[in-house]
Amino acid sequence: MTSTIPAKPGRPATLGGVAGAPPASRAATLLERVTGGKDSAPVEMTAPFTGQPIATLPQATDADARAAFRAARRAQRAWAARPVAERARVLLALHDLLLEQQEEALDLVQIEAGKARLDAFDEVAATALVSAYYGKRGRKLLAPRRAPGVFPLLTKAGEVRHPKGVVGIVSPWNYPLALTAMDVLPALLAGNAVVQKPDNQTALSALWLHELAERAGLPTDTWQIVLGRGSRIGDALVEESDYVCFTGSTPTGKDLAARIARRLTGFSLELGGKNPMIVLPDADVARAAAGAVTACFSSAGQLCVSVERIYVHEDIRERFTREFVRRTEALRLGGALDYSAGMGSLTTAEQLAAVSAHVDDARAGGATVLTGGRARPDLGPLFYEPTILTGVTERAKLYADETFGPVVSIYGYTDVDDAVERANDTPYGLNASVWSGDERGGWEVATRLKAGTVNVNEGYAATFGTVGVPMGGMKESGVGRRNAAEGLLKYTEAQAIAVQRGLRLRPVRGLPPALWVKGMTASLKALRRVPGR
Structure with missing residues (x-):
C-alpha cells in the first residue's frame, strides 16, 4: 500500500x-x-x-x-x-x-x-x-x-x-x-x-x-x-x-x-447502518471491484452509507476478490492538501480504537485479512489501512455491528434469494448496492432490499447526489428523509383550508335526516364515477 x-x-x-x-x-x-x-x-x-x-x-x-x-x-x-x-x-x-x-x-x-x-x-x-x-x-x-x-x-x-x-x-x-x-x-x-x-x-x-x-x-x-x-x-x-x-x-x-x-x-x-453490496453473477468484475473501493473506503469508511459487507456470487468470487484487493492495495494514503492521496485518515482517536478492536477481534476469531489490518502511525496518528476480510463469523463484533471505518468483509453465495435474505438480516436499513450486467435485473433485486437508498452499479453516490429522491433509513437506521420534497416539507406544518358555497353539509331546516342521507348516498355514488376523485 x-x-x-x-x-x-x-x-x-x-x-x-x-x-x-x-x-x-x-x-x-x-x-x-x-x-x-x-x-x-x-x-x-x-x-x-x-x-x-x-x-x-x-x-x-x-x-x-x-x-x-x-x-x-x-x-x-x-x-x-x-x-x-x-x-x-x-x-x-x-x-x-x-x-x-x-x-x-x-x-x-x-x-x-x-x-x-x-x-x-x-x-x-x-x-x-x-x-x-x-x-x-x-x-x-x-x-x-x-x-x-x-x-x-x-x-x-x-x-x-x-x-x-x-x-x-x-x-x-x-x-x-x-x-x-x-x-x-x-x-x-x-x-x-x-x-x-x-x-x-x-x-x-x-x-x-x-x-x-x-x-x-x-x-x-x-x-x-x-x-x-x-x-x-x-x-x-x-x-x-x-x-x-x-x-x-x-x-x-x-x-x-x-x-x-x-x-x-x-x-x-x-x-447507523451496516450497508451491504451484492455482486450478481453477470456483473462486470473489474467495474464492481473499482466501485467497491469507492463504496468502502471513501472518507476512510466514515460515511453513513459506506459499504461494510459484500456478497459475491461464487462463480466470480475469486476473480472479484483478487481484483478488489489489487485495487485496494493501489490506494495512496496520505494527508496532503492536494489530490495525491486516495484515502486520508480516520478523524478521531476513538474511531481508530474502534476500528482496530473490530479487526483484531475478527482476526482472533479466525478471519483472514487479505490486505490492510493495521494502523499507520508512520503517516500520522490516526491513519489505518483499508482492510478486506474473509472468513468472518457471526461471533465477530464486526459481523453485525457498524465499524464506521475502512473495513469490509467478503462473503460468497450461490443463490440470489439467499444473498438478498442475508443482506436484509440486520436491524439496519440505510443504504445498499447491487452490481449487475442487467440493469432491469439489478433494479429488481434492489427493490427487494430493505434499505432507504439502493444504488445499482454504484456504491452510494448515485442516490446521495440525486437530490430529487429522498434519502434516509428504514428500521433502526432512522426516521424521516432528507432531500427531495420530503426533505423540505418535513420542516413545515400543513394546513388545510376549505370554503363551502351554497349547499350545506347538513340537512336544511324541514328536510328529514333520512331523506337527506338518501340524497347524500346517491351523490357519493355519483362522485365515485368522476375521474380523478
Whole structure:
C-alpha cells in the first residue's frame, strides 16, 4: 500500500501543522460566529493528519443555548414573512459563492476531518447540488396546493404550508459541510430559523458555510450555531426546538426520540447502518471491484452509507476478490492538501480504537485479512489501512455491528434469494448496492432490499447526489428523509383550508335526516364515477 507525506511543498504550514491550511487568525474569525461560550471548559481540537492543535472552541452553557433560540425566534418572524422566491435567491447566491471559494472549504474539511481531498470535494459538490435544487424548486414545492372539494364547484379546498418555527439541528463530524447543508438549507428555505450544534471536531466547516450564507443574503440571527457538550445543552435543544433533526448513532437517536416524543414535536433521524453490496453473477468484475473501493473506503469508511459487507456470487468470487484487493492495495494514503492521496485518515482517536478492536477481534476469531489490518502511525496518528476480510463469523463484533471505518468483509453465495435474505438480516436499513450486467435485473433485486437508498452499479453516490429522491433509513437506521420534497416539507406544518358555497353539509331546516342521507348516498355514488376523485 503506497503512501504520501502529509505535507505539500510550497504551501506554508499555518494551522494544525498542516500545509496549506488557513491562518490561525482565520479560525478565530470563524469562531466569532459562535453564539454563546460561557462554559468555563473550552475544547481544543486537533488535526487528524498531525495531531497538532487546530483551534480552541468556546462551549455553550444551557443558558447560552436558550438565548440562541430566543434570538432565532425573533429573527424567524421577519424571515418567514419574506417571499419564498426571495429566500430561494439566498440559496442560489450561496451556491455560486461556494463554487467560487471551494479551495478554502476543501482545506478546512481535510484539516478537520482528515479526508482525502477528492472526498472533501464530494462535500462541496453535495452542498452545491442541495443549494441549487431547493433554490430552483423550492418555490413550487412550497406553493399552496389546490385539492378537489367534497362537492365539485361548491367546495373550494387547498393546502398551505407554514414553517415549523425554530429547527434544532445536531450535525455529525464525518460530513461537516454536506450534512450541514442538506439539513440547514431546506429548513431555512421553508421559512424557519435554525439553531445548529455541529460536532466540535468539525465546527469550522459549518461556521465557514454559515459565513457564506450570510454573505449570500441570509439575515443575521436566522441561523445560530452553538458549540457545546450534549450533557450541557442537550435539554435546551430538545425543549426549545419546534422540530429536531439529528444525525448520529442509533442508541443516541432512540434516546433523543423518546425525549422529543414527550413534547409531541416532530423529528427526523439518520442513524447507523451496516450497508451491504451484492455482486450478481453477470456483473462486470473489474467495474464492481473499482466501485467497491469507492463504496468502502471513501472518507476512510466514515460515511453513513459506506459499504461494510459484500456478497459475491461464487462463480466470480475469486476473480472479484483478487481484483478488489489489487485495487485496494493501489490506494495512496496520505494527508496532503492536494489530490495525491486516495484515502486520508480516520478523524478521531476513538474511531481508530474502534476500528482496530473490530479487526483484531475478527482476526482472533479466525478471519483472514487479505490486505490492510493495521494502523499507520508512520503517516500520522490516526491513519489505518483499508482492510478486506474473509472468513468472518457471526461471533465477530464486526459481523453485525457498524465499524464506521475502512473495513469490509467478503462473503460468497450461490443463490440470489439467499444473498438478498442475508443482506436484509440486520436491524439496519440505510443504504445498499447491487452490481449487475442487467440493469432491469439489478433494479429488481434492489427493490427487494430493505434499505432507504439502493444504488445499482454504484456504491452510494448515485442516490446521495440525486437530490430529487429522498434519502434516509428504514428500521433502526432512522426516521424521516432528507432531500427531495420530503426533505423540505418535513420542516413545515400543513394546513388545510376549505370554503363551502351554497349547499350545506347538513340537512336544511324541514328536510328529514333520512331523506337527506338518501340524497347524500346517491351523490357519493355519483362522485365515485368522476375521474380523478
